[in-house]
Amino acid sequence: MISPRYFREIPQRYRLEANRCKKCRMIYFPPRQYCGGCKSKEFETIKLSDTGKLLTFTVIRIAPSNFSKETPYAVGVVELNDGVKLTTQITDTDPDKLEIGQKIKLVFRKIQDEGKSGLHCYGYKAIVI
Amino acid sequence: MREVAVIGAGMTKFGELWSKSIKDIFVEAAIKAIENAGVDHIDSMYVGSMSGGLFVGQEHLGAVMADYLGVNPIPATRVESACASGGVSFRQAYFEVASGQSDIVLAGGVEKMTDGADVTDILATAADQEYEVYQGITFPGLYAMIANAHMHQYKTTREQLAAVAVKNHRNGSKNPNAQFRSEISADTVLNSTLVADPLRLLDCSPVSDGGAAVVLCAMDIAKKFTDSPIRIKASVQASDTIALHSRRSLTTLDAVVRAAEKAYIQSNLKPSDIDFAEVHDCFTIAEIVVSEDLGFFEKGCGGVSVQEGLTSLESGRIPINTSGGLKSKGHPVGATGIAQIIELYEQLQGRAGSRQVKNAHIGMAQNMGGSGASCVIHILEAI
Numbered sequence: 001m002i003s004p005r006y007f008r009e010i011p012q013r014y015r016l017e018a019n020r021c022k023k024c025r026m027i028y029f030p031p032r033q034y035c036g037g038c039k040s041k042e043f044e045t046i047k048l049s050d051t052g053k054l055l056t057f058t059v060i061r062i063a064p065s066n067f068s069k070e071t072p073y074a075v076g077v078v079e080l081n082d083g084v085k086l087t088t089q090i091t092d093t094d095p096d097k098l099e100i101g102q103k104i105k106l107v108f109r110k111i112q113d114e115g116k117s118g119l120h121c122y123g124y125k126a127i128v129i
Numbered sequence: 130m131r132e133v134a135v136i137g138a139g140m141t142k143f144g145e146l147w148s149k150s151i152k153d154i155f156v157e158a159a160i161k162a163i164e165n166a167g168v169d170h171i172d173s174m175y176v177g178s179m180s181g182g183l184f185v186g187q188e189h190l191g192a193v194m195a196d197y198l199g200v201n202p203i204p205a206t207r208v209e210s211a212c213a214s215g216g217v218s219f220r221q222a223y224f225e226v227a228s229g230q231s232d233i234v235l236a237g238g239v240e241k242m243t244d245g246a247d248v249t250d251i252l253a254t255a256a257d258q259e260y261e262v263y264q265g266i267t268f269p270g271l272y273a274m275i276a277n278a279h280m281h282q283y284k285t286t287r288e289q290l291a292a293v294a295v296k297n298h299r300n301g302s303k304n305p306n307a308q309f310r311s312e313i314s315a316d317t318v319l320n321s322t323l324v325a326d327p328l329r330l331l332d333c334s335p336v337s338d339g340g341a342a343v344v345l346c347a348m349d350i351a352k353k354f355t356d357s358p359i360r361i362k363a364s365v366q367a368s369d370t371i372a373l374h375s376r377r378s379l380t381t382l383d384a385v386v387r388a389a390e391k392a393y394i395q396s397n398l399k400p401s402d403i404d405f406a407e408v409h410d411c412f413t414i415a416e417i418v419v420s421e422d423l424g425f426f427e428k429g430c431g432g433v434s435v436q437e438g439l440t441s442l443e444s445g446r447i448p449i450n451t452s453g454g455l456k457s458k459g460h461p462v463g464a465t466g467i468a469q470i471i472e473l474y475e476q477l478q479g480r481a482g483s484r485q486v487k488n489a490h491i492g493m494a495q496n497m498g499g500s501g502a503s504c505v506i507h508i509l510e511a512i
Binding site: 009012030055056057058059060061062063064065066067070073075076077085086087088089095100111112121123 | 253260261266270274275325327328372374375379
């Protein structure tokens, strides 16, 4: 991954920064420039809740090339307490023991080594709590 | 807008076409379609392709294919909407004829997926790179998460997923252009390799090469070329959030629901008027969800319906994927939407051979991109 691309996503990946429409209070993650709901362009930066619940999940057995040495690993869709949903790996848990509805917490982890130089890329993963 | 007809169709066999290039494949399908239509020229052409650039390092596919088809200097445009590229290519051709801008237009689609590129990585570009793929998700993984949510919410079973694959292979065994012409048992599906739980290898459409093309023309001149033109009754498209996680629901594809609602209004038809349908079964769960979201079955009943044979060719209330679907016919992504139209065209002309639907008068094609962020629906009618 080229570094400018990685660099500009750090606020979301490291700090869970989202933005909230000042008019209708809709939260966008990742941040948007235009609120599709109320047509406003006025936003404020907020930090997302780091806890929520597991809405669905899978266990990846055949992975993209960057993750081919990590299989099997669990990926799920989680809903955070402020209503925002995101896709994340679920780590530190036996994938066979996962259940829809489990409470989770997002933690800061290395996600992948990317590109020929093996750039370490970080971000959020979920753990079951 | 004037009425538009489909007057010709042609496709390559789908499969691992090692000896043919992307150009060979497209041109073969296009020539067959033009000859089948009996036209002496085309005014314009569209090429649906998801990712010529990543699969074979070739972009600018409109110009490439016009050159190799020998039709310069007509306008030639490549259309991209991930796995819905073919359906959207057809829709652009429809608009061009309907608007009066052109009389005879070729709508094609092509993909060359077996030339060595990493197919899992390339297909994943149809999802949100930064917020889905970055985390290690794959396309089977996205549909597996839909499957898991559907099984949790509606008690859909693993056996019901397998029933989709079994049915589509049975249909595909009757299709000479299908990649897999072998019937499979539920046990074979249920014991195939896990790809992304709960989806197994035989829940997934294959990696395929293939091309497909149809010729559209203004209805008022269609009888010059064929005694049985097929009318385009509805052409509708809708979009949804690129990321699965941002959707209102994980078990309903809103782009499909919205496009279907508009298609029924545009055609003045209702779900029970549709005699048969080609739907986007990139994974077995997709056919179940889509059969609900198109209004053929109550929400949550798609799995039971396929298991009870309601979508089978032999005794079905609404036969689905008589061609074998993406699962058995193959899924060269850019060609898929056009190949669905070709199945409708052949069925509506009564030329589908051993997989002919009895009294086929109205057919629907539903083609989608990504995990459902794009959906394009066409309704065709025999006249």
